[in-house]
Amino acid sequence: MVELAIRNSNASQDLPDPLEIPDLAPGAMAASKPFPASPDHQAAIGFPGELVDDWKERAIDKLGELVAGSRGLRVYLDSCVKCGACTDKCHYFLGSGDPNNMPVARQDLLRKVYRRYFTFAGKYFPWLVGAQELSEEVLDEWYSYFHQCSQCRRCSVYCPYGIDTAEVSMAAREIMDTVGKGQKYCNEIIGKVHKIGNNLGLQEKALKATLEDLEDDLEEETGLEIKLPVDVRGADILLVTPSADFFAEPHIDGLLGYAKVFHQMGESWTLSSHASEAANFGMFIGSEENMRKMAMRVRKAAEDLGVRRIIFGECGHAWRAAYSFMNTLVGPFDFLDQNYPIPQHICEYTHDLIEKGALTFDKSRNDHIRLTFHDSCNVARASRMGDRPGGQFEYPRAILRAVCNHFYDMPADTIREATVCCGGGGGLLTDELMDLRKKGAQPRMRALQHVAAEHGVTHMAAICAICKTQFAKVMPEYGFEMDAIVSIHQLVGNAIILDGQIMDDDAAPDDAPGAGGDEG
Amino acid sequence: MITAIFALLFYFAAAFLIAGLGLRVWQYAKTPAPLKIPTTPAPVTRTGVVLRMAREVTLFESLFKANKWIWLFGWVFHFALVLVLLRHLRYFTDPVWGWVVWMQPLGLYGGFAMVAGLLGLWLRRVVVARIRYISAPSDHLMLALIVAIGASGLLMRYVARTDIVALKAFFLGLFAFDWQPLPADPVLLVHLGLVAVLMIVFPISKLLHAPGVFFSPGRNQVDNPREKRYQAHWAAKPAAGRAKAGR
Numbered sequence: 001m002v003e004l005a006i007r008n009s010n011a012s013q014d015l016p017d018p019l020e021i022p023d024l025a026p027g028a029m030a031a032s033k034p035f036p037a038s039p040d041h042q043a044a045i046g047f048p049g050e051l052v053d054d055w056k057e058r059a060i061d062k063l064g065e066l067v068a069g070s071r072g073l074r075v076y077l078d079s080c081v082k083c084g085a086c087t088d089k090c091h092y093f094l095g096s097g098d099p100n101n102m103p104v105a106r107q108d109l110l111r112k113v114y115r116r117y118f119t120f121a122g123k124y125f126p127w128l129v130g131a132q133e134l135s136e137e138v139l140d141e142w143y144s145y146f147h148q149c150s151q152c153r154r155c156s157v158y159c160p161y162g163i164d165t166a167e168v169s170m171a172a173r174e175i176m177d178t179v180g181k182g183q184k185y186c187n188e189i190i191g192k193v194h195k196i197g198n199n200l201g202l203q204e205k206a207l208k209a210t211l212e213d214l215e216d217d218l219e220e221e222t223g224l225e226i227k228l229p230v231d232v233r234g235a236d237i238l239l240v241t242p243s244a245d246f247f248a249e250p251h252i253d254g255l256l257g258y259a260k261v262f263h264q265m266g267e268s269w270t271l272s273s274h275a276s277e278a279a280n281f282g283m284f285i286g287s288e289e290n291m292r293k294m295a296m297r298v299r300k301a302a303e304d305l306g307v308r309r310i311i312f313g314e315c316g317h318a319w320r321a322a323y324s325f326m327n328t329l330v331g332p333f334d335f336l337d338q339n340y341p342i343p344q345h346i347c348e349y350t351h352d353l354i355e356k357g358a359l360t361f362d363k364s365r366n367d368h369i370r371l372t373f374h375d376s377c378n379v380a381r382a383s384r385m386g387d388r389p390g391g392q393f394e395y396p397r398a399i400l401r402a403v404c405n406h407f408y409d410m411p412a413d414t415i416r417e418a419t420v421c422c423g424g425g426g427g428l429l430t431d432e433l434m435d436l437r438k439k440g441a442q443p444r445m446r447a448l449q450h451v452a453a454e455h456g457v458t459h460m461a462a463i464c465a466i467c468k469t470q471f472a473k474v475m476p477e478y479g480f481e482m483d484a485i486v487s488i489h490q491l492v493g494n495a496i497i498l499d500g501q502i503m504d505d506d507a508a509p510d511d512a513p514g515a516g517g518d519e520g
Numbered sequence: 521m522i523t524a525i526f527a528l529l530f531y532f533a534a535a536f537l538i539a540g541l542g543l544r545v546w547q548y549a550k551t552p553a554p555l556k557i558p559t560t561p562a563p564v565t566r567t568g569v570v571l572r573m574a575r576e577v578t579l580f581e582s583l584f585k586a587n588k589w590i591w592l593f594g595w596v597f598h599f600a601l602v603l604v605l606l607r608h609l610r611y612f613t614d615p616v617w618g619w620v621v622w623m624q625p626l627g628l629y630g631g632f633a634m635v636a637g638l639l640g641l642w643l644r645r646v647v648v649a650r651i652r653y654i655s656a657p658s659d660h661l662m663l664a665l666i667v668a669i670g671a672s673g674l675l676m677r678y679v680a681r682t683d684i685v686a687l688k689a690f691f692l693g694l695f696a697f698d699w700q701p702l703p704a705d706p707v708l709l710v711h712l713g714l715v716a717v718l719m720i721v722f723p724i725s726k727l728l729h730a731p732g733v734f735f736s737p738g739r740n741q742v743d744n745p746r747e748k749r750y751q752a753h754w755a756a757k758p759a760a761g762r763a764k765a766g767r
């Protein structure tokens with residue numbers, strides 16, 4: 001194993017700085033483009049099937065509409081002073097050196113068009129302020145580079161005006177969708193959620209069969225009848241989780257972890273076949289309408305099943321969409337029990353139980369693991385857990401420390417609010433973008449190599465389906481095993497002591513290798 | 521003749537600055553912010569947000585996290601600019617307030633610090649490849665403009681002194697709409713002319729970052745979407761195109 005080799009060399013100082021700034025390599029990533037959405041995918045989510053004839057007019061109109069409808073976008077496009085503070089903050093720039101992946105340069109791709117058509121200086125002195133007419137080349141640049149932004153918001157932390165390139169990317173993608181230039185991966189998935197209820201397109205029947213199989217596995221492992229209930233009317237808790245949790249390693253082990261905690265607490269809970277997806281890719285394409293439609297499925301499931309609480313499973317952007325947007329989009333949730341946060345994160349749920357001393361763990365069951373934690377972007381920089389700012393950093397770590405003896409954080413400039421993206425977020429988790437994904441993962445992988453060298457870290461936990469899938473794919477590129485990425489609740493599930501469980505002390509906890517699906 | 525030109529120029533520049541900024545602020549204020557998008561961790565109370573914003577505009581907190589050089593030059597420039605502006609109050613007030621008299625030397629240090637900070641920023645814009653890449657001609661011109669204003673100001677203090685009694689009479693006369701002759705020193709005219717240009721450029725350039733920062737949802741929103749349903753302007757989203765966004 002490469003980690004061991006690095007460890008033996010005993011010189012994490014010799015490892016490259018995770019945030020090392022590359023030389024500029026103009027055009028290095030110009031050819032990186034996702035597959036275009038087919039006319040069917042486009043139509044299914046309300047966009048024209050192919051590039052419309054008057055696309056230029058319509059794109060400019062749409063830009064005007066978006067700017068008039070979003071204070072953030074307007075202020076962001078006006079306020080940048082080109083100070084350069086953000087230029088070395090994007091993992092795609094750090095990994096590729098392509099200057100268009102510097103956040104400000106990415107914004108400028110849209111800003112130059114905004115200036116040309118909507119500002120005095122850009123209308124009359126375009127050369128002076130770098131304004132440019134919308135052309136086919138510009139549209140191509142948009143398609144390429146706005147699909148090289150994982151909307152991770154790292155740049156927004158460092159900008160003196162909080163300019164958020166994620167918002168700019170969302171706007172650009174919405175403009176492109178509006179003129180018929182959509183991206184296949186996101187748009188196809190959104191269509192599946194509208195039609196079937198989850199990103200994987202897993203039908204109700206298949207979902208139920210899968211869950212039954214998993215219940216058998218749980219019984220085999222623990223000797224207990226631990227349930228994975230679906231569509232149980234009158235249950236207390238509705239669990240909404242990314243569909244990868246039903247289907248792909250290492251996600252499944254997280255789901256089994258949730259189930260064990262619920263079981264131990266004697267909780268009445270259920271999944272929903274109607275809202276069998278926590279992900280909300282409407283956010284990635286900046287489409288409020290699609291986002292609302294998908295959030296509505298969760299609300300409807302909660303109403304139909306008559307639950308009192310909604311808990312979200314481990315997912316990054318899904319938690320942002322749920323935490324920040326759901327109440328606005330499809331609230332108010334006055335039919336739920338107001339004594340609990342609406343919605344609640346599974347980590348908040350488990351953390352509170354640990355705080356109360358309601359769960360007991362045998363931490364030694366995770367002793368084969370030396371762990372670190374990857375803060376997922378959308379959890380870190382676009383949401384919260386608990387009552388206090390920054391709870392999103394403390395809760396997961398507190399859980400991990402409660403269930404695992406060996407925990408070490410990665411270098412401080414790569415975690416918490418400074419966390420570097422996995423490289424696959426924001427709707428880029430698709431095979432044709434693998435080169436980009438590998439490059440974008442570089443800062444995180446180098447940070448991991450540091451703790452592997454210094455502390456012998458073997459595994460990294462994450463609370464995001466996209467992160468988990470991405471890491472399972474790219475970790476081997478950087479000398480780690482693909483199963484070195486784990487769910488928080490997988491570790492909880494390993495260590496939790498269940499009442500009445502027949503313990504086979506020899507049995508090693510489950511961390512079987514497996515391949516992730518690509519449907520975060 | 522020169523007096524009349526400069527008097528009219530300053531009336532125009534002041535009107536353009538105030539109207540332009542007012543319009544822009546009004547536009548920012550009335551543009552809906554449809555969703556909660558503070559960059560977290562963010563304050564969970566209004567007071568917390570006020571403090572965050574205060575740290576942002578007085579200490580440049582985010583910039584400090586980002587890059588110590590840009591922070592140093594940028595902060596020195598802005599802080600020195602404040603001192604310089606306060607020092608200039610003596611040309612517009614009669615009698616001059618005690619503390620303005622007291623801080624005159626500070627204002628002078630400010631003048632040097634301001635130019636030094638600007639030159640530092642400019643140097644980085646030329647030398648650091650990343651920043652050179654993102655710079656448009658206007659970014660260099662803006663620095664040139666402010667450096668020239670600072671340099672001409674310092675020149676008048678130390679080399680080509682001007683009749684500041686007459687200058688003050690000119691400005692007080694402007695306020696009273698009773699024009700007094702402006703000293704025709706070339707350095708003064710350059711200084712004043714560039715200031716007027718700056719005033720005019722302000723509301724149509726990146727200098728909009730000054731009002732913009734206060735309207736940035738990433739910085740000015742309270743992080744409480746679960747506790748309090750956020751609905752600001754939700755229903756009132758305008759659906760117009762180009763016309764409404766136009767300047």
Ligand code: SF4
Pocket residue numbers: 089090091092101102103106148149150151152153154155156164165166169421
């Ligand atoms: S949001 Fe993230 S991916 Fe996008 S430009 Fe900023 S740092 Fe890069």
Ligand code: SF4
Pocket residue numbers: 079080081082083084085086087103104158159160161162163
């Ligand atoms: S940090 Fe903000 S103001 Fe500075 S260049 Fe980047 S986006 Fe522009």
